[in-house]
Amino acid sequence: MSAAIEQGLRERKKEATRQALYEAALRLALEFGPDRITVDAIADRAGVSRRTFSNYFANKEEALFHADRRRMLLLCGLVRARPAAEPPWTALTAAAAEFYTELGDLDPEWVAQSRLVRRHPSLAAAQVQTFAALERELSDQVAVRFKDQDPSGVRARLVAATFLAVLRVSLNVWLEHPAERRFWDVARDSLDLAGRGFAVPT
Amino acid sequence: MSAAIEQGLRERKKEATRQALYEAALRLALEFGPDRITVDAIADRAGVSRRTFSNYFANKEEALFHADRRRMLLLCGLVRARPAAEPPWTALTAAAAEFYTELGDLDPEWVAQSRLVRRHPSLAAAQVQTFAALERELSDQVAVRFKDQDPSGVRARLVAATFLAVLRVSLNVWLEHPAERRFWDVARDSLDLAGRGFAVPT
DNA sequence: CCTGAACTTGCCTGTTGCGCAACTTTGCCC
């Protein structure tokens, strides 16, 4: 994590503010419930003005899901890093495997936030937004891999959308039975299933 | 459409108000752009108080996508009406085929609204919400068909999510090139592709 | 016709997003 390009004080301070706002949002949401917190309170707790909050996030939810966004961007990076020869779906699942087996399940912050989503279905909407926001990004990644096989780009978008939908469903399923299996076990099975297609008999 | 159960004046009036609000929202959005209209204006145009708007919709977007919501519910109904013996994915695609070949492309209101979404990417978020809102509903439908084959219900949710994701992507793709093909042609190909799975070579 | 439930409305309060214009901090070149 410390490998982040330390681009001078300015960049670091900005990132620190963003992180502070995110953490304040998460802590307050955990403490009082996500619907009972105000932007004011978050800004206060982060030691920053309400107006400044608006400079970083458009609303509470965006702040609350900041970590998710970063996580997903990281995943996009892992996809990009896969060998170019790999077919799209393989690259996606492989990247997800790398990501979740190594980092995913251990982050306590992630677990806390996940529980929050589970307890408050109103956040599910925001979660959907987070996934959707990265769909285009991921789709571009996939398009590169398809190259000539997919001139219209439709396949790439379908693959990206399906991949993210599967991850999202897996996450929600896992959240409902966190004890039974590790997240990646659920996700792996689901990706496998989706990869083989749903039109096949069983 | 007139087959709707005419449950007394009260129900009909309520539905009329909802419809009026939806139409007002759509017309105003088409005329001035979706970001330049207020709830007040919509309520005014629908001949109703602003407070009443809140009794029907939580916000502009929800009003604007009311027709989409209804359309999707209709689709759910068609799925339910498919023979019980049909495997889930077959039932879903068949229902979609019925729906879109018969009704979909002809509705001018739908086309107008679709163009609106295309012109204003800010609405894409709301569109995602609409699809997500029906995912659980559709997922229950699918679960019934899986029965014993899917005790945990994960498959059902995966299938529903994938199906809707494919429809959503198809819609967006079609919106970008409406002239080239009919919507259902795009969607059919996409569903076919997804049905066979993305892990297969090509 | 009458009573209760459902629906509408106005009023009001707390919250929010964002434009604007100071003001402070940081990056950089001399």
Add this chain to the structure above:
DNA sequence: GGGCAAAGTTGCGCAACAGGCAAGTTCAGG
């Protein structure tokens, strides 16, 4: 170091919004 431009922060203010509450209005069923 000194100073200038760019970037970041803040307070102010405004239009818009969600939704509670209570008084009016309309509908349904006896």
